[in-house]
Amino acid sequence: MKPKTKTSLLIVVNSLLFLTFAVQAGTGMLMGSGLAGEISWNLHGKLGFALVLLVVAHIVLNFSWIKAQIFKSSAKK
Numbered sequence: 001m002k003p004k005t006k007t008s009l010l011i012v013v014n015s016l017l018f019l020t021f022a023v024q025a026g027t028g029m030l031m032g033s034g035l036a037g038e039i040s041w042n043l044h045g046k047l048g049f050a051l052v053l054l055v056v057a058h059i060v061l062n063f064s065w066i067k068a069q070i071f072k073s074s075a076k077k
Helices: 003-033 037-061 063-076
Strands: none
Touching: 003 037, 037 063
């Protein structure tokens, strides 16, 4: 994958991760306080699934960096 394309994808994925996490936290707080309606419950469930998919995409896009960090630290031991 071209670096510019990968960077553009990471910007989109990371932005969506942030927004999804923020909404998850908000709906979770509403549910915890007892103020959540049906929409909050549905949104929380659907965005939870989206959050997992975005985390997987984030890991896939950053896998070369993750791999480099793991092998760099194990080589120093």
